[in-house]
Amino acid sequence: MHLSAILVTGNRYSSTTSSADFAQGVQQQRQPESVSLACVDILGQSVLDRTVARLRGTRVAHIFVVASPHCPCLPQTRGVKVTLAEQLAARWSEAQRILKKQARRGIDTLLIAHLGAYAEFDFDRALNFHRAQGQPVTPLHDHTGELGYWFVETEWVKSTDFHALPFSHAVVRRSVPYLVDGYINRLANAHDFRRLVVDAFLGRCSITPRGREIRPGVWVDQDVQLHKTARVVAPAYLGRNTSVHPFAVITRFSNLEHRSQVGEGSVVANASVLPHTMIGRGLDVSAALVDGNEWVDLRRNIALQIPDPNLISNAAVTRPAAPLPRAEHEAPERDLQPAELNLEYPGYLGRAAGRLLEVFKDEI
Amino acid sequence: MTTGKPVMVKALPEVLDGTQAAVLFRELAPIFESDHPRVVFDFAAVRYLDSSGVELLLRCMEEAMKRNGDLKLAAIPAPVAVILEITRVDRLFEIYDNCSDAVESYHRFPTQALQPENVDPSLEKFDLGPAIGQKTGRTEPAS
Secondary structure: OOEEEEEEEOEOOOOOEEEHHHHOOOOOOOOOOOEOHHHOEEOOEEHHHHHHHHHHOOOOOEEEEEEOOOOOOOOOOOOEEEEEOOOHHHHHHHHHHHHHHHHHOOOOEEEEEEEOOEEOOOHHHHHHHHHHHOOOEEEEEEOOEEEEEEEEEHHHHHHOOOOOOOOOHHHHOOOOOEEOOOOEEOOOOHHHHHHHHHHHHHOOOOOOOOOEEEEOOEEEOOOOEEOOOOEEOOOEEEOOOOEEOOOOEEEOOEEEOOOOEEOOOOEEEEEEEOOOEEEOOOOEEEEEEEEOOEEEEOOOOEEEEOOOOOOEEEOOOOOOOOOOOEOOOOOOOOOOOOOOOOOOOOHHHHHHHHHHHHHHOOOO | OEOOOOOEEEEOOOEEOHHHHHHHHHHHHHHHHOOOOEEEEEOOOOOEEOHHHHHHHHHHHHHHHHOOOEEEEEOOOHHHHHHHHHOOOHHHOEEEOOHHHHHHHHHEOHHHHHOHHHOOHHHHHOOOOOOOOOOOOOOOOOO
């Protein structure tokens, strides 16, 4: 029995109201397409990476990843073949090409996943269910519906003029779905992302933060710069190469992903700071997801671009370090320039940091 | 009970960045130089506010306070409210849903807050004891 898997990254969905015209009149560079949250680091590793790692622990022989070129962290693992395509439709065409090629090479069954959702399921049990049903496609469901995971028999692909990816509801309607009873998070929006972080801290899913647990509930990855006057209150995660400046406070299920920085006197509570994000001085980051200069306010359910480096900014270019194979008919990737960091902060932010110093001086 | 001092309502521009903030501050200077300036900033049209805009608000507040006046904010759109919250400035200002509420708040006599119906009932549990000179009926233990 030969098995392969194709993981196709999706686009980011959003249930938030976007306030793009908030930054009207101010020059800003918007990403051409929002990268799926499955490609963004969660406690040190993306859902894409974690899914690849889980599949490598099964009988799957070959893993193919078809991702957006804007995906910030692509699996660099040996044996995983990565292909890039800008548009989602192009990614599915590429997946279809791989599927047909795998069928010709004698692979019996493929797992195709549209990431998307983070799902913990017993691979062998699901595969046995698929085999037992004797159907060409078995979709994986949870109690609310399809998860974007399918087991596919390559015999079916060979025998028909197959161009069905992604599987429409009509194609899989006649199939008996496999009901996943493990942990599921659809990662459809920033709320789901935060829920996954909280669930991981609480041990509701099998995600564990990378790095070392230096105190109960406080996880620190490699090369973290934590000022002696900064406070980290559990549960919290500091990703590799993060920097926490004097009198900053990180608390309440907050995670700072790699190379992010928190300025002097800022408080990060119940918030996720995504890779390469710089938080300015004296700020209050609570109930939010901050990605470069994009701020998602989870209380108001709005997303806004804040092109003011005194508040938040993107510290680096988010592109893969090594050139990777590209899908056919793809335009070359544009060179992105790193955002300039303005180190001149207005006086009030410094004063705000000073006020925090006053607040915490008895506890330091 | 109301007071009759006029209240100035200033509608802010769509973009409140460094350039606009400097222009606006010059424009507002005469108002804040008068005695007891009572100003409401109408944010209804504001679509963008950055750290320079926040700095302007703080400077205006400072100027108003120097002359025993006040500055209140009204009709703040959600994205602007986010910026005020991030920078912790929201807690420094009285913020109203609309300008008329903000203006009316100036006309309310401040002691209204001390009326019995406005006193926080949780404060009643703190028994401060009898007033000075009031007889308690207790006998002090002999020392």
